[in-house]
Amino acid sequence: NGHADFYVNGGTSQPGCTSNSIIKTLSCDHTKVTPYFIESINSEAGFWSVPCSNRFLFMLGFCNPPVQDWVLMGEHANPKIRGIFYLTTNANPPYAQGLPERFRAKSTRHQRQSRKT
Numbered sequence: 001n002g003h004a005d006f007y008v009n010g011g012t013s014q015p016g017c018t019s020n021s022i023i024k025t026l027s028c029d030h031t032k033v034t035p036y037f038i039e040s041i042n043s044e045a046g047f048w049s050v051p052c053s054n055r056f057l058f059m060l061g062f063c064n065p066p067v068q069d070w071v072l073m074g075e076h077a078n079p080k081i082r083g084i085f086y087l088t089t090n091a092n093p094p095y096a097q098g099l100p101e102r103f104r105a106k107s108t109r110h111q112r113q114s115r116k117t
Helices: 022-031 033-042 055-059 107-116
Strands: 004-008 047-051 071-073 083-087
Antiparallel strands (some): 047 071
């Protein structure tokens, strides 16, 4: 079995979690993982993430691997993967953004392969 760390939206503040109360904002940021996981069970788009060594490089857009290196987060994640992965979500449901547009033509084949391994 592998060990993977997923940093959603850079691993900091989550979209849709703004409040006048710092406690409510932090609580929302921390618990947002539950709806992400629930959505991952039946998501058509999928929570696709990229391997990246740190948040700074991810936020600057320097982590752009080929489609075969993208990894699903959530219920259908490959249990053998290892590494640090980053992804972004939408502020409201559906949260999953799927693969970038440039990969969507290839995504059906890639999704089948990722879920089998």
